[in-house]
Amino acid sequence: MDELPPCPQCHCVNTYPMGTLLICPECAFEWVVGDESESPAAEGVIRDAVGNILADGDTVTIVKDMKVKGSSKTLKVGTRVSNIRLVPGPGGHDVEAKVDGFGPLYLKSSIMKKA
Ligand SMILES: [Zn+2]
Structure with a gap:
């Protein structure tokens, strides 16, 4: 797109x-x-679901089940995601990361918690 x-x-x-x-x-x-x-990501601070400030390279865990677009799989609560990158993505997504079993995904900082 x-x-x-x-x-x-x-x-x-x-x-x-x-x-x-x-x-x-x-x-x-x-x-x-x-x-x-x-970009909003460069100007502002991106925080996780509980208010921790996120940075490139952080490891987070998912705190909310999320249906993955274009996939029948669901990203489950507790999934560990390492080496995130803060990038402004489409639809309000502000974090990009490679997730095991999914490949590169755009995620929202509001569904993750710093590990
Ligand atoms: Zn405007």
Whole structure:
């Protein structure tokens, strides 16, 4: 999928490109596509389900069953996920990690707890 990222300011998904900029029709916010320093993950702090600050390379455990898109399998509570990467992903996902049996997945920081 090659969707445009949502607005970092108001999370509106109807963003559109203009030259090298992306523009939000809701709040008129403009930002540069693909500029990591402008991404929400770089600006803000990503916290797990209980408020621990997460960092690249952390190991976490899953605290909520999650159906994996495009798979019939469910990511189970207690699954250990090591070497996470904090990246802004589609649909509010903010963590990327390789999970045993699943391969690379986009996850939400709200369903994990720092191990
Ligand atoms: Zn906006």
